[in-house]
Amino acid sequence: MAPGGSVSQSAKKHDMYTASAWLFLVTMLLVGWAVLSLHDKDTRAAIVATAWALIFASPIPLFIWPSTCGYTNTRGRPCPEPSYGFLLGCRRYYHWWPKLLVRIRLLKEAQRQVERHQQTRDTAIPQSASGDSVPLVRVADSPLSLCGAWAGIISAATGVIALIIH
Numbered sequence: 001m002a003p004g005g006s007v008s009q010s011a012k013k014h015d016m017y018t019a020s021a022w023l024f025l026v027t028m029l030l031v032g033w034a035v036l037s038l039h040d041k042d043t044r045a046a047i048v049a050t051a052w053a054l055i056f057a058s059p060i061p062l063f064i065w066p067s068t069c070g071y072t073n074t075r076g077r078p079c080p081e082p083s084y085g086f087l088l089g090c091r092r093y094y095h096w097w098p099k100l101l102v103r104i105r106l107l108k109e110a111q112r113q114v115e116r117h118q119q120t121r122d123t124a125i126p127q128s129a130s131g132d133s134v135p136l137v138r139v140a141d142s143p144l145s146l147c148g149a150w151a152g153i154i155s156a157a158t159g160v161i162a163l164i165i166h
């Protein structure tokens with residue numbers, strides 16, 4: 001048990017909930033602006049406001065909302081470390097980028113990165129299977145975390161594209 005660690009972790013969680021609340025507030029103001037613009041028949045302003053609303057809302061599910069890592073290696077145990085947002089994994093075990101790689105189905109690359117990091121940092125992990133077989137790394141997702149990750153990606157992309165077009 002490390003009480004200090006859990007205290008700083010819950011403080012960080014609290015900060016992340018606060019950040020989510022602020023982003024949510026900005027999003028709601030932008031949605032309000034979009035509604036008022038529609039009311040004034042100003043479609044262009046409404047689209048721009050909606051695009052900014054999507055851009056401000058998307059970091060909440062992507063990078064901020066407290067969650068657990070869930071990166072699952074070939075031995076099949078989901079990583080219980082806390083992570084922030086549903087897109088990336090924990091930093092402690094270097095599941096940060098690899099979790100994203102698993103999401104976009106680059107399974108081999110994800111496993112290679114995690115193993116390379118573990119070998120340089122800790123004791124070498126014995127390699128059981130040959131490198132040719134497809135590894136069974138995956139992300140232990142709940143429906144919420146899966147929807148959150150993709151909703152964040154889609155809303156960020158939609159917002160950016162809408163701003164570029166208009």
Ligand SMILES: [Zn+2]
Binds near residue numbers: 070071079080090093
């Ligand atoms: Zn992890």
